[in-house]
Amino acid sequence: MVILTAETVFATGFLGVARQLVPVAGTAAWISCFLGAAVGLLVAWLAGLLAQRFPDQNLVRMAEGIFTAPVGKGIGITFTAYCTFILAIGSRQFVLAIWIPFLQNTSPVLISAVFFLLIVYAAYLGIESIARVSLLFFTVVASSLVLLIWLAVPVSVPARLLPLGGLGTVPVLKASLLASSYAGECIVALAFIRHLKDKRGAARAIGTGAVIGMAVMALATGIGVMMLGTRGISRATFPALETARMVGVGEFLERAEILFLALWFSVALLKLAAVFYASVTSAADVLNLRDYRPLIIPYAILATVLSQIPRTDVETFASVRWFLTYTPWYAAALPALLLLGAMAGGLRGGGDRSGTDRREAR
Amino acid sequence: MERIDGKRADARGRATSAVVLLVLLLLASVSICGCTDAREIESVGFILGLGIDIADGGRVRIWVQTAVPSSKPEEAERQPAWTTSSEGESVWDAMRKLNSRSAKALFRGHIRVLVFSEKYARGGIARALDVLARDGDFRYKSWVVVTSDPIERLFAVQAEHETVASLHVNDIMLSATRSSTAPLSRFMDLITSLEQPGDQPLLARVSLVKSEPASGESEAGQGANAGQDGASGQECVEISGSAAFHDDKMVGWLDPEQTAAVLMMRNRLRDYSFTHRMPGREGGTVGVSLSGVRAAIEFPAQASTDPDALRGAEVRIRVRGGVDIREVNSGQQAMNRQSLDELASRLSRQIEENLAQLIHTAQHVLGSDIIGIGETVRRRVPSRVWDREVSPTWHDTFKTLKIVPDVSVEVVKRGMTTSSPVPER
Known part of the structure; x- marks a missing residue:
């Protein structure tokens, strides 16, 4: 759960997080990533309390139990819609990161199709397989980041992070609100909580994952500023890729960014597979389906089409702004609303296994 | 019971196969390099x-x-x-x-x-x-x-x-x-x-x-x-x-000397060698290379809080480092501590003069802060102050600064011999 949450938080966002935060916070953008992790911790705490109250129920059943069935389904639809949105813009961002610098003449629809084929296969295998593969690839990606830092040392200027306070306290707090959107993505973990054996550890697992994810974001932002300065990183389309472009091993290993992107591509796929799984299982619960698998293909087609809606890079980045504006509020409000409702009604769920839960239990 | 264990083992085997297949597919996807635009x-x-x-x-x-x-x-x-x-x-x-x-x-x-x-x-x-x-x-x-x-x-x-x-x-x-x-x-x-x-x-x-x-192939270049x-x-x-x-x-x-001086003040000097002319009747030259040179730019403390104090302020560029003796073509062999200190002092003065000449060129001939003093100021003042108050007029402020180089180097190494091999007279 820790690794799955960490990947959900950083795997697509870290490509462009510096471009969003540095213009607001200046040299202190990396600090705002850590401050933004607070929202992740809040979501984790609320999710943990929910998991303890309703240990064997999924999000939709919880909501139906706390409120009424129609309201519960409505909440489930918002969760599905949110997951679909981050799936669409997350995949679109990564497709752009491959299309703009490398496969310039390849159709982005083709790249998206490859993305979604793998996502569909992972979703068929289920969350356990995604989590296991995530564990393997997280180590590889963490190693790639360590390698990137090591290669960046000769070309980075740590003094570019000065002054530490950046553009001031208020701008840093504003940037941390933006950063909290990425931390808030850990809300997706609500769809996986029921698979945990020990629900008491849910809050700690999600919180740790969110903090690890945001630490990766802070690292990507800090290194970017050290290498390109605040102006350079603010204009880069994909700051993390731009950073990777600047490193190399002597004169013999050039264009190292392709190797890094290949590894990041894998972990982004796993994140998007997890988000896809979350949205498709929630949709199945809303529709009272016993098995989510019949929904996979139609949903994949829908997600592929949705990911093509922002046709240009400008439109894609405008969509990211929506994500940055609304995610922290939704991520904090959803579990808070459920928890308040449960507390008000004095509800505590038992072993009610229904919907996709029943199928998983079989 | 055995049947249940068998089923579990089968399920675990299938799950492992699925994970392996997913890993292979992910790795294979990396090699999809797009033949369409090959x-x-x-x-x-x-x-x-x-x-x-x-x-x-x-x-x-x-x-x-x-x-x-x-x-x-x-x-x-x-x-x-x-x-x-x-x-x-x-x-x-x-x-x-x-x-x-x-x-x-x-x-x-x-x-x-x-x-x-x-x-x-x-x-x-x-x-x-x-x-x-x-x-x-x-x-x-x-x-x-x-x-x-x-x-x-x-x-x-x-x-x-x-x-x-x-x-x-x-x-x-x-x-x-x-x-x-x-x-x-x-x-x-x-x-x-x-x-x-x-x-x-x-x-x-x-x-x-x-x-x-x-005159021959070997003498070329x-x-x-x-x-x-x-x-x-x-x-x-x-x-x-x-x-x-x-x-x-x-x-x-x-020129190359001025370039080295700029790199020295910007802490980007990797390795630099030059020849020093020895004074006195014996004269001759000493060839040296600089190592581990670090420069620190110092402002009056007031400049960090009051940007107006920067105009006309005295900025001290403190350079510290070591010198390796590469060649001595002089009767003065720098054998003892006193003569080594004298040599280090003369080398420091020579570097100081080079820096002073470069600073003059930067301020009054080129009119450009190639030394990077502005970047040092930017790090010390709040970003907002830099953007609004210092940056717009930095070009003019730079020309008013009184920049004083302060160089001190010491002889670290003399090579594999402490004095020149000379025939007995």
Whole structure:
């Protein structure tokens, strides 16, 4: 759960997080990533309390139990819609990161199709397989980041992070609100909580994952500023890729960014597979389906089409702004609303296994 | 019970197979490199050098040196590179026109050197950087140099060991930046210093020099930074000093000593050697190299809180480091501590004079903060203060500063002998 949450938080966002935060916070953008992790911790705490109250129920059943069935389904639809949105813009961002610098003449629809084929296969295998593969690839990606830092040392200027306070306290707090959107993505973990054996550890697992994810974001932002300065990183389309472009091993290993992107591509796929799984299982619960698998293909087609809606890079980045504006509020409000409702009604769920839960239990 | 265990084992086996298959698919996806836009290597023209100059009427003229690979031994004698030029409204426009004339798709991913003519550089290089920064193929590690010589002649030089001029410039830039006679001027250094508030770019200067009349093959091209005799026996390439910029416009040339002085004050000096003339009747020279030199720029404490206090303030540049003695051609052998201290003191004064002369040039001749004092100020004052109060007038403030170099070096090593081997008299 820790690794799955960490990947959900950083795997697509870290490509462009510096471009969003540095213009607001200046040299202190990396600090705002850590401050933004607070929202992740809040979501984790609320999710943990929910998991303890309703240990064997999924999000939709919880909501139906706390409120009424129609309201519960409505909440489930918002969760599905949110997951679909981050799936669409997350995949679109990564497709752009491959299309703009490398496969310039390849159709982005083709790249998206490859993305979604793998996502569909992972979703068929289920969350356990995604989590296991995530564990393997997280180590590889963490190693790639360590390698990137090591290669960046000769070309980075740590003094570019000065002054530490950046553009001031208020701008840093504003940037941390933006950063909290990425931390808030850990809300997706609500769809996986029921698979945990020990629900008491849910809050700690999600919180740790969110903090690890945001630490990766802070690292990507800090290194970017050290290498390109605040102006350079603010204009880069994909700051993390731009950073990777600047490193190399002597004169013999050039264009190292392709190797890094290949590894990041894998972990982004796993994140998007997890988000896809979350949205498709929630949709199945809303529709009272016993098995989510019949929904996979139609949903994949829908997600592929949705990911093509922002046709240009400008439109894609405008969509990211929506994500940055609304995610922290939704991520904090959803579990808070459920928890308040449960507390008000004095509800505590038992072993009610229904919907996709029943199928998983079989 | 056994049946249940068997079922569990089967389920676990299936799950493991699925995970393995997913891992393999993910790894395989990395190799999906998109054959739809694949290009055969024979149809690609690999650009090794790109020159940018101003043509008549203010148009841009580009020079492109492209590799001509030989696949068969009998083709090895053929010319290894091909140089051509094109004109346009901008670099991109000229490149586009060149593409339409070329049978091969011109690929910018292997550009080793980007050469600006002095005329173009004085007019501002930012207009040429946009097209390269947008290009995902262009290498950030390409060298960027400025020349006052015709670019077509520069690209025509053939050295003895490297017949392609662009690759030759790449090789000698590696050597020149190690010895700090030229700044580290890769594309990434250029754009980061151009965009960094308070910093100014410094690009290496590449020149054509007449080669010494060779009396034999072995005597040709002795200089460390000099290219060897051209095939024509006329010209060779030399990296000597640098071009100083203010924002994106070139404002003047710096010789190798001045370049080393700038690099020293910006803490970018890697290795630098010079000769010191000994005073007194015995005279002679001492050859030294600097090591571990660190410079610290010190402001009055008030300047951090009150930006107005910067105007006319005294800024002290404290340089500390070590000196290795490489050669002594003097009767004064620096055998004891006192004479070593005296030598270190004289070397410190010599470096100090060089720095003072460079500071004067920067403030009153070039009018550009090539020393990077502005960048030091930016780090110390709040970003908002820098952006609103200091940055807009920094160019003028810099000229009013009283910059005082304060150098102190000590002799660290004397080599494998403490005195010169001399015959007994």
